[in-house]
Amino acid sequence: MSAVLNHSLKDLTLILHAVGYELRLLPHDQDNPFEQLVLELEEQIILQIYDPASVYVDANEYQALMGSQAELEQGLGGLVFYWQSDILLNRQRSLETYQLLAFLNQLLPLGYFDYHFDDSVIDFTYQLALESGLVQPELVAQILEKLNFFLPRLSSAIKSLHTTDVSLAETYEHALNQLKS
Numbered sequence: 001m002s003a004v005l006n007h008s009l010k011d012l013t014l015i016l017h018a019v020g021y022e023l024r025l026l027p028h029d030q031d032n033p034f035e036q037l038v039l040e041l042e043e044q045i046i047l048q049i050y051d052p053a054s055v056y057v058d059a060n061e062y063q064a065l066m067g068s069q070a071e072l073e074q075g076l077g078g079l080v081f082y083w084q085s086d087i088l089l090n091r092q093r094s095l096e097t098y099q100l101l102a103f104l105n106q107l108l109p110l111g112y113f114d115y116h117f118d119d120s121v122i123d124f125t126y127q128l129a130l131e132s133g134l135v136q137p138e139l140v141a142q143i144l145e146k147l148n149f150f151l152p153r154l155s156s157a158i159k160s161l162h163t164t165d166v167s168l169a170e171t172y173e174h175a176l177n178q179l180k181s
Helices: 009-018 060-064 091-109 137-163 168-178
Strands: 023-026 034-041 047-051 077-085 112-116 120-127
Touching: 009 023, 009 034, 009 047, 009 137, 047 137, 077 112, 077 137, 091 112, 091 168, 120 137, 137 168
Parallel strands: none
Antiparallel strands: 023 034, 034 047, 047 077, 077 120, 112 120
């Protein structure tokens, strides 16, 4: 699997399927604003993977940003790995949430958690820049392996903070214990 791909999310889907990942390719249509891969990690963590340039709705804007049609067909501009929490957040614990996410972000080898107070949403994002659209499937598989380890364990600490009466210090300890298991 050491090949370098210069293709699309569809090609990446086929290769990741071959190494054991169950994922779906959702095409750009009226229900999806952009093409994306969706896979379920441990603990029902739903991860989305997409080309960040594909979020532009206006094709002319996208082409102006990315270059000519020939350049667009050369491959992906990058990959975004994205997860949005479905945890019901307790707004009274907002300060503790920011503190917890700052702590958790120090434990992550890649990406970051973010808290959007206005929407009461916590999400995770990791962006991988691709040189000339070249994708190394083994790198993507390594990233997915790391995310499959870290996201379920650290999101359980977030859930613990918002669904129990534990202190912030106990939540830190919970996160560290989850990484030991």
